[in-house]
Amino acid sequence: MKGDIQKKITYTDVISVEAYNKLRKSVNWITVAKNRARIALGNSFFLCVAVLGDTPIGMVRIISDGGYSYFITDVIVNPEYQGNHIGTELISKALEFIKKDVLEGETVMISLMSAYQREGFYKKFGFHQRPFGDHGSGMSVWVSRDEEGNVTSY
């Protein structure tokens, strides 16, 4: 079953807002407002979507300044298909895309925010779990505005 799925998967660089939010929902992530999702997907520096039949079952995005800094985000494989090395294929394609552009004498930074207890998955690709050395922890904050107009950060 596992090997069979890999052979049937195709990879593309498009996904609809609806399919994007469906993938997010499959891993219990918040839904992104339609307009924001459209902008986010459109501004992707790199987007790779794993498709089975007509259905997106996994994805990865890179956002970047195009020069020095690359951020890997939206790494998702629908739980029904996890464990089939689809995530590996997606990350490999993203890293390949970045590495082929790094010329002799150049150094760039690739970063990401690992989900809870997913660090082991990324370590396989050479990512360091922060904090390490003089690198502190990654940091993030959510900012929301509710229907009454109140802004909260959490």
Ligand SMILES: CC(C)(COP(=O)(O)OP(=O)(O)OC[C@H]1O[C@@H](n2cnc3c(N)ncnc32)[C@H](O)[C@@H]1OP(=O)(O)O)[C@@H](O)C(=O)NCCC(=O)NCCS
């Ligand atoms: C993380 C995720 C993308 C991995 O996708 P996947 O297709 O199931 O992963 P793969 O099948 O390619 O796994 C590759 C290897 O990593 C290992 N692995 C997977 N999840 C792991 C984890 N949490 N910790 C350690 N190792 C892990 C697998 O066992 C496999 O090992 P192997 O090469 O020795 O067989 C997927 O679990 C997922 O979408 N999770 C929910 C969303 C999420 O947390 N995304 C990450 C956000 S930063």
